[in-house]
Amino acid sequence: MPGTLDPIDRHILRVLQRDGRISNVDLAREVGLSPSPCLRRVRLLEEAGIIDRYVAVLDPAKVGAGLTVFARVWFKTQDAEVTLRFGEAVRRFPEVMECYLTTGECDAVLRIVTTDLHSYWRFQADHLTRIPSVLSVKTDVPMETLKRSYELPLR
Amino acid sequence: MPGTLDPIDRHILRVLQRDGRISNVDLAREVGLSPSPCLRRVRLLEEAGIIDRYVAVLDPAKVGAGLTVFARVWFKTQDAEVTLRFGEAVRRFPEVMECYLTTGECDAVLRIVTTDLHSYWRFQADHLTRIPSVLSVKTDVPMETLKRSYELPLR
DNA sequence: CAAAAGTTTGGCATATTCTGCCATTCAGAG
DNA sequence: CTCTGAATGGCAGAATATGCCAAACTTTTG
Numbered sequence: 001m002p003g004t005l006d007p008i009d010r011h012i013l014r015v016l017q018r019d020g021r022i023s024n025v026d027l028a029r030e031v032g033l034s035p036s037p038c039l040r041r042v043r044l045l046e047e048a049g050i051i052d053r054y055v056a057v058l059d060p061a062k063v064g065a066g067l068t069v070f071a072r073v074w075f076k077t078q079d080a081e082v083t084l085r086f087g088e089a090v091r092r093f094p095e096v097m098e099c100y101l102t103t104g105e106c107d108a109v110l111r112i113v114t115t116d117l118h119s120y121w122r123f124q125a126d127h128l129t130r131i132p133s134v135l136s137v138k139t140d141v142p143m144e145t146l147k148r149s150y151e152l153p154l155r
Numbered sequence: 156m157p158g159t160l161d162p163i164d165r166h167i168l169r170v171l172q173r174d175g176r177i178s179n180v181d182l183a184r185e186v187g188l189s190p191s192p193c194l195r196r197v198r199l200l201e202e203a204g205i206i207d208r209y210v211a212v213l214d215p216a217k218v219g220a221g222l223t224v225f226a227r228v229w230f231k232t233q234d235a236e237v238t239l240r241f242g243e244a245v246r247r248f249p250e251v252m253e254c255y256l257t258t259g260e261c262d263a264v265l266r267i268v269t270t271d272l273h274s275y276w277r278f279q280a281d282h283l284t285r286i287p288s289v290l291s292v293k294t295d296v297p298m299e300t301l302k303r304s305y306e307l308p309l310r
Numbered sequence: 311c312a313a314a315a316g317t318t319t320g321g322c323a324t325a326t327t328c329t330g331c332c333a334t335t336c337a338g339a340g
Numbered sequence: 341c342t343c344t345g346a347a348t349g350g351c352a353g354a355a356t357a358t359g360c361c362a363a364a365c366t367t368t369t370g
Binding site: 048095113142152 | 160168172173174175176204205206207209210215217219220227238241246250252253254255259260261264266268270294295296300302303307308310
């Protein structure tokens with residue numbers, strides 16, 4: 001029903017991806033509309049689920065979540081039962097920010113956030129490797145962040 | 156300066172990580188304060204950089220960014236010059252959402268967002284592998300998303 | 311080409327929220 | 341117990357959001 005996004009919609013989305021708390025008045029000025037139709041478009045984008053939600057982005061280092069690591073996981077078996085239980089387990093761990101099942105070299109990729117290497121090691125030893133489905137884990141530890149973006153590219 | 160976060164600050168951060176556009180009146184009610192001191196705390200958290208920014212989270216599938224892939228990159232050499240140029244290059248690509256230098260098996264890990272496998276393949280062939288520093292790339296393609304969170308764990 | 315239907319826009323009135331100020335309350339030190 | 345500093349709650353004015361309606365625009369239809 002909301003066929004495609006016109007240039008104004010994309011402009012709105014671009015702005016809101018950079019500043020999710022901009023006032024509707026300023027947003028309207030920025031995209032070249034008056035406040036009324038601008039707010040209406042935002043509401044439609046929300047109702048269509050194109051805008052999923054608004055969130056505050058915290059500085060990881062300042063809230064004790066300074067270390068991001070990527071873990072690649074191999075399962076003992078690949079049946080539905082195993083992956084289902086694995087999914088339930090990782091959803092319970094707040095340290096696991098993202099988790100994907102892959103078809104490549106390994107079975108799952110996780111992005112995990114902790115305070116430091118020691119607390120990551122504890123998480124891996126005490127929780128991650130104790131999930132019954134898990135055969136082994138390989139960890140890539142970033143030394144430096146070259147880029148971290150929250151803006152999806154809009155064609 | 157802002158020694159530590161007290162329980163009310165953490166409560167505020169937890170709520171704002173779930174709903175970055177909640178009105179200050181509702182936020183105050185939720186954390187058990189009146190609007191005035193609540194707004195004051197939020198402003199202090201912003202000024203301290205603990206709240207970095209507010210963003211709208213879009214549904215990737217609905218804006219033509221439905222495929223997330225992880226790419227592991229090996230460099231030809233590991234000197235500072237090479238990594239610097241690599242960083243500049245990836246920052247220019249909007250498809251690259253995150254990029255970290257690693258000390259493990261590979262030299263860099265990237266999270267890349269595109270429309271579909273075909274457009275990813277084109278991105279890798281036309282852009283990623285053409286960065287002079289890049290020796291080789293291995294890609295893990297997720298089949299399914301088990302978890303995607305935007306809330307950092309707050310101890 | 312013209313007329314009609316539907317959609318989008320802009321402006322206005324009202325309700326809600328934000329913002330800054332001040333007196334009061336609370337916690338801790340002397 | 342008293343003093344001091346910080347945090348809180350309430351209030352008034354300013355800014356913003358919200359809903360409604362007429363006008364302008366776009367698209368379809370005759």
